Structures are given as C-alpha cells and as structure tokens.
Amino acid sequence: MTQETSFDLLIVGGGPGGTTAAERAAAAGLRVALVERGPLGGTCLNAGCIPSKALLHAAKLYSQVKQGRHFGVLADNLRFDVTLATARQERIIHTLREGLQSQMARRGVQVFSGAAQFIDARRVRLGETILSGQASILALGAAPRRLAIPGADLPHVIDTSQALRLEHLPERVVIVGSDVLVSVFASILAMLGCEVSVVHPQAALLPMLEAEQVSALRQELRAVDFLLGAQPLEVLPDAMRVLHEGAERLLPCDAVLVCDGRTPNVDGLAELGLDVHEGRVVVDEFMRINLPQVYAVGDLNGLSMWAHSAMRMGEVAVNHLLGRPDRLRTHALPTVIYAYPELASVGLTEAQARAAGRQVQTAKLPMSANGRFLTENEGKRGVCKVVVDGPSQQLLGVHLMGGNASEMIFGFAAMLEDEFRVADVQQVLFAHPTIGEIVKDALHELR
Numbered sequence: 001m002t003q004e005t006s007f008d009l010l011i012v013g014g015g016p017g018g019t020t021a022a023e024r025a026a027a028a029g030l031r032v033a034l035v036e037r038g039p040l041g042g043t044c045l046n047a048g049c050i051p052s053k054a055l056l057h058a059a060k061l062y063s064q065v066k067q068g069r070h071f072g073v074l075a076d077n078l079r080f081d082v083t084l085a086t087a088r089q090e091r092i093i094h095t096l097r098e099g100l101q102s103q104m105a106r107r108g109v110q111v112f113s114g115a116a117q118f119i120d121a122r123r124v125r126l127g128e129t130i131l132s133g134q135a136s137i138l139a140l141g142a143a144p145r146r147l148a149i150p151g152a153d154l155p156h157v158i159d160t161s162q163a164l165r166l167e168h169l170p171e172r173v174v175i176v177g178s179d180v181l182v183s184v185f186a187s188i189l190a191m192l193g194c195e196v197s198v199v200h201p202q203a204a205l206l207p208m209l210e211a212e213q214v215s216a217l218r219q220e221l222r223a224v225d226f227l228l229g230a231q232p233l234e235v236l237p238d239a240m241r242v243l244h245e246g247a248e249r250l251l252p253c254d255a256v257l258v259c260d261g262r263t264p265n266v267d268g269l270a271e272l273g274l275d276v277h278e279g280r281v282v283v284d285e286f287m288r289i290n291l292p293q294v295y296a297v298g299d300l301n302g303l304s305m306w307a308h309s310a311m312r313m314g315e316v317a318v319n320h321l322l323g324r325p326d327r328l329r330t331h332a333l334p335t336v337i338y339a340y341p342e343l344a345s346v347g348l349t350e351a352q353a354r355a356a357g358r359q360v361q362t363a364k365l366p367m368s369a370n371g372r373f374l375t376e377n378e379g380k381r382g383v384c385k386v387v388v389d390g391p392s393q394q395l396l397g398v399h400l401m402g403g404n405a406s407e408m409i410f411g412f413a414a415m416l417e418d419e420f421r422v423a424d425v426q427q428v429l430f431a432h433p434t435i436g437e438i439v440k441d442a443l444h445e446l447r
C-alpha cells in the first residue's frame with residue numbers, strides 16, 4: 001500500500017548542493033527528507049573534486065620526487081602504481097562519505113536511498129513511498145557530455161569518472177573537449193608519464209582566466225600537445241582522427257578521455273511545469289524557480305558548475321526559505337584550476353574590467369619574485385596579476401598561478417566582497433614568508 005510522508009523540506013539529490021541545504025535546514029529546526037539514488041556526496045565526493053585531488057596529489061608527489069635531486073632528495077627505481085593510488089582514493093571517499101552520513105544523522109536529516117520519481121515539484125515517489133515537502137530543493141546535478149562521433153563507443157573511450165579509476169595507465173592519451181577539467185587531467189596524466197594530446201574544439205584555452213595565467217600554464221604543460229580549435233572526427237582502435245588548422249591528423253593513442261563539460265539533469269522537469277531554458281533550470285538570485293516554494297541549486301541551474309557554488313546556493317535557498325536575508329552574489333566567486341601548478345582567480349580580469357568600462361590599473365609579478373615560492377619550487381613558473389579600478393583604487397581582481405593558489409584565493413575573495421581598496425590591502429598583515437605576500441607586493445607595482 002502506498003504511504004505518504006510529509007516534511008517541511010524535501011531535497012532531491014545528495015551532492016554538495018543537496019547535503020549542504022539539508023544540514024543548514026535541519027540545523028534551523030526544519031524536518032528534512034533527502035533523497036539520493038547513488039552514494040551520498042554526489043559527483044563531487046564520488047567522481048569529482050575529491051578523487052581528482054587525491055590523484056593530483058599522488059601525481060605531484062611522484063613528479064616532485066622524480067625531480068628531487070634539486071632538493072637533495074634522491075630516489076632509485078621510482079615508479080608509480082596507479083592501483084595503489086586509486087585504492088587510497090577509495091579509502092578517502094569512504095571516510096568522507098561515512099562522515100557525511102553521520103553528519104546527516106546528527107542533524108536529524110532523514111536520508112532515503114533510491115531514484116526519486118517526480119509526481120510534481122514537491123512530491124516524489126520512491127517505490128511504495130511518497131515523500132512530500134511544504135517546500136522542495138532540487139539538487140539533481142549534471143551528467144558528462146558524451147562524444148558524438150564514429151567510434152565514440154569503443155571501450156578505450158572513457159569519461160572523467162573512469163579516468164579516476166584506471167587499472168593501468170595509458171601510454172598515449174588524447175583528451176577531447178573544452179572543459180576546464182582538460183588542463184587538470186592533462187597535468188595529472190603528463191606528470192604520471194603519459195604522452196598527452198588535447199583536442200580542444202574551442203580556440204581559446206580557459207578563456208575566463210588572465211592571458212598571463214594561461215600562457216604560464218601552457219609553458220608548464222609544454223610536454224602536452226594542445227590542438228586548439230581542433231575538431232574530433234573519429235575514434236579508431238589505436239588512434240584518433242582530427243581536423244586541425246585545415247588538415248587531418250591522426251593522433252595515435254590507447255585511451256581517449258572525453259572532457260567536454262556536463263549537462264544539467266533536467267530530463268522530465270519541463271513536463272512538471274519548471275521553466276527550463278537552454279538545458280538549465282531557470283532560477284533567480286534566491287535560487288527560486290517559477291513554481292512556489294521550489295528551489296533549484298548546484299549544477300542543475302548551470303549558473304556556476306562548481307561544488308563551492310552548489311554549497312553556497314544550498315545555503316542561499318535555505319536562508320530564503322527561512323526568511324533570512326541572503327542572495328547569491330557572483331562577483332567574488334573563485335575559479336580554480338587544480339592542475340600543477342594551481343591557478344586561482346577571483347573577480348574581473350583586465351579584459352573584463354575594460355569591457356565593463358572601468359579605467360583600470362594592473363600589475364603583475366612572476367612568482368620567482370617571491371621567496372617562499374622559490375624555496376618550494378624548482379624551475380617552476382608562476383604569476384600574480386592584480387586588477388584595480390583606477391579612480392577609486394578598489395580591488396577588482398586577483399589572478400594567481402603557483403603555490404597553493406586554491407588555498408589563498410578565499411582571502412582575496414573576502415577582500416573583493418568587502419570592497420577593499422589598495423590602501424586596505426596594504427594594511428593587512430601577511431605572514432612572511434608566504435606566497436600570498438606576492439599580491440601585496442604586486443599592488444606596489446600598479447600602473
């Protein structure tokens with residue numbers, strides 16, 4: 001017999017968007033149901049942010065030890081065992097997933113396993129059970145875009161989830177697509193000794209970043225053959241046929257990694273009355289959709305397909321539901337490319353600021369001007385660029401490559417949020433020696 005249980009809030013999707021919303025709502029005293037068809041943690045924990053960082057770290061360690069002679073670290077017979085590295089990844093995922101499960105239990109979130117079938121936007125069927133909410137948050141995520149050329153179904157054509165669970169390393173890999181993850185996987189696989197080519201249909205690599213960051217990254221990844229503006233034509237059992245600069249090329253390979261972005265999981269949602277435009281659920285700054293008491297967060301609304309954005313959107317939706325003042329502000333959303341070296345940016349690039357009609361001042365410094373960077377990096381490149389509004393001296397953008405750029409960027413995001421001027425940044429005490437100091441130094445070089 002079908003049984004209906006109602007909650008204050010029904011959340012569908014247990015990735016970073018859904019679980020953050022669930023935690024915040026339950027902490028505020030709401031009765032929350034969370035439905036997840038796969039493992040808790042979504043793409044981020046199980047096939048994205050976490051396993052890719054574990055593999056990146058392993059690859060970095062391997063490449064640093066290979067070059068350890070510069071640091072006085074000598075090792076013989078060094079080799080990389082991908083199965084051990086993957087086993088470590090799985091242990092990390094397991095630990096974090098258990099932590100997430102107990103966090104949900106501690107907060108009193110009722111977690112239901114299974115694929116929710118929508119009856120309407122606030123009611124789902126799960127086998128014999130119907131779950132409903134006074135309000136609902138949809139956090140259904142996105143699925144990898146597939147390659148649509150002959151040979152795309154050959155067994156050596158893999159997606160990013162499979163690339164994070166390799167049983168052996170390919171000797172030669174072609175990465176196809178224009179997603180931000182292209183550089184991440186190119187960096188990891190090149191460090192592990194694979195021969196890497198990138199077939200990148202768009203002409204510009206990482207167009208949202210500063211040109212200086214991208215060119216420094218290209219120099220660091222000089223072993224990678226980037227074919228920008230190239231079209232994939234066909235996958236063959238041992239090669240890929242592509243069109244580049246008007247000529248056909250055959251790229252020998254034993255694996256093809258498709259890295260062409262993800263499309264929001266909107267199937268069936270328009271039929272429920274949701275406003276779906278260009279494959280995304282349309283939301284306002286409070287994450288509301290066109291139906292009352294229904295929100296869409298994370299990759300599903302396509303506004304910013306990062307885990308940190310999904311979490312923040314989950315918070316914004318819950319705050320709106322609770323009547324607390326909050327909205328999604330996007331001007332200080334960090335962009336991070338977790339390659340080695342790392343790139344991290346927040347705010348406007350010089351070109352974006354000029355296009356917005358600002359009179360800008362900029363400054364850039366190579367990371368080699370920074371003491372801490374030099375102690376930790378041998379022969380590596382890096383760059384820092386700052387963008388400032390000339391008349392007001394307000395900080396508009398900070399763009400870094402090198403060091404733990406991903407760890408530093410939140411501080412500069414906070415400065416942007418608080419509308420810091422150059423003089424305000426100059427009064428902040430940066431610990432010495434740290435790589436972050438380079439931003440303060442760069443601000444002395446403005447012109």
Ligand SMILES: Cc1cc2nc3c(=O)[nH]c(=O)nc-3n(C[C@H](O)[C@H](O)[C@H](O)COP(=O)(O)OP(=O)(O)OC[C@H]3O[C@@H](n4cnc5c(N)ncnc54)[C@H](O)[C@@H]3O)c2cc1C
Nearest residue numbers: 013015016017037042043044048049116141298299306307
């Ligand atoms: C390889 C890779 C690396 C990445 N690295 C980073 C990174 O370092 N930093 C970063 O910020 N972002 C990263 N991302 C992006 C990040 O993973 C996503 O932006 C984030 O997971 C989006 O969160 P979400 O909650 O919107 O969706 P998801 O994490 O995709 O979660 C959606 C969940 O909804 C569930 N679901 C869908 N439909 C139903 C249904 N009908 N019933 C029940 N459950 C359902 C799915 O099973 C899924 O678990 C990476 C992505 C990939 C692929």
